[in-house]
Amino acid sequence: MLIRIPRPWQIPDRIATPESVYYKRRQILALAAFPSILPALTRNPEFMLDRPLTEEWAATSYNNYYEFSTNKQQIKDLAKSFKPRPWTLEITGLCAKPKIWSIEEIEKQMPIEERLYRHRCVEAWAMAVPWLGFPLSELLKRAEPNSKAKFVRFISVNRPDEMPGIRYSGNYPWPYYEALRLNEAMNPLAFLVTGIYGKPLPNQNGAPIRLATPWKYGFKSTKAIVKIEFVENQPNTFWNTAVPKEYGFYANVNPKLPHARWSQAVEQLIPNMERVATQPYNGYAKWVAHMYNGSEI
Numbered sequence: 391m392l393i394r395i396p397r398p399w400q401i402p403d404r405i406a407t408p409e410s411v412y413y414k415r416r417q418i419l420a421l422a423a424f425p426s427i428l429p430a431l432t433r434n435p436e437f438m439l440d441r442p443l444t445e446e447w448a449a450t451s452y453n454n455y456y457e458f459s460t461n462k463q464q465i466k467d468l469a470k471s472f473k474p475r476p477w478t479l480e481i482t483g484l485c486a487k488p489k490i491w492s493i494e495e496i497e498k499q500m501p502i503e504e505r506l507y508r509h510r511c512v513e514a515w516a517m518a519v520p521w522l523g524f525p526l527s528e529l530l531k532r533a534e535p536n537s538k539a540k541f542v543r544f545i546s547v548n549r550p551d552e553m554p555g556i557r558y559s560g561n562y563p564w565p566y567y568e569a570l571r572l573n574e575a576m577n578p579l580a581f582l583v584t585g586i587y588g589k590p591l592p593n594q595n596g597a598p599i600r601l602a603t604p605w606k607y608g609f610k611s612t613k614a615i616v617k618i619e620f621v622e623n624q625p626n627t628f629w630n631t632a633v634p635k636e637y638g639f640y641a642n643v644n645p646k647l648p649h650a651r652w653s654q655a656v657e658q659l660i661p662n663m664e665r666v667a668t669q670p671y672n673g674y675a676k677w678v679a680h681m682y683n684g685s686e687i
């Protein structure tokens with residue numbers, strides 16, 4: 391009897407939908423759900439994947455979002471009553487043109503495109519996600535950061551009434567806050583996300599606007615951002631403040647640098663937990679390695 395053993399690079403037939411069909415279907419969905427961004431909706435062919443896309447149900451029902459819960463599978467339900475609109479995003483700090491943007495202005499004025507990014511959590515699970523959004527640099531450069539600006543801070547919304555995790559885990563230094571060095575924030579890979587799978591971003595994934603920095607562990611990708619600030623000195627960050635021994639500032643994906651309690655050499659793909667070797671910078675060295683000298687943690 392001939393038993394067909396799939397090679398590691400073969401993906402299941404059900405996943406191998408021809409790309410043109412896949413994207414046409416996505417665009418039709420987007421037309422129904424996301425009319426404001428449709429005219430600009432295009433996939434950027436520069437960002438290819440070495441794995442199938444994570445199925446939508448999995449990427450939107452297994453989340454990290456401590457403001458709601460530490461239980462990944464409960465976040466989707468707990469976030470149902472969160473209101474992502476109206477929403478403003480303030481760009482402030484060391485710049486010539488600070489501005490408070492409405493989410494509608496952002497969607498209208500920014501060059502929205504689709505990018506397929508790998509997404510690697512520090513906990514060693516990983517996904518492959520079609521984000522809709524635009525390069526963070528597009529928004530930052532309009533603010534004209536001045537020569538003192540060396541870092542960029544990101545601050546999440548703080549709504550204890552709508553976010554039970556803030557009420558019940560009072561020991562964390564809310565609101566969630568993160569930061570990048572200015573050149574990291576200006577790197578073309580740093581992406582502000584307003585949608586996923588051709589639709590507006592669901593609450594559990596960080597609606598209405600979140601960051602994606604795919605060469606770093608997922609905790610750098612701040613959700614539900616209300617404020618971005620240019621600052622001079624390296625800022626504190628949420629996880630580095632809460633558990634300094636386990637989470638550094640740079641948090642670049644590095645299979646050779648174990649977390650304090652587990653190895654980072656392998657990741658597990660949601661939802662089947664298939665084990666895959668982790669790549670330096672999560673496979674994005676070509677875009678980002680030049681920014682580092684190897685000592686950043």
Ligand code: MTE
Binds near residue numbers: 456
């Ligand atoms: N942003 C906020 N505001 N709160 C959080 O708890 N968790 C981070 C990041 N952004 C988090 C956050 C972590 S640890 C990860 S891995 C990603 O969001 C998870 O994103 P996802 O749920 O869309 O996969």
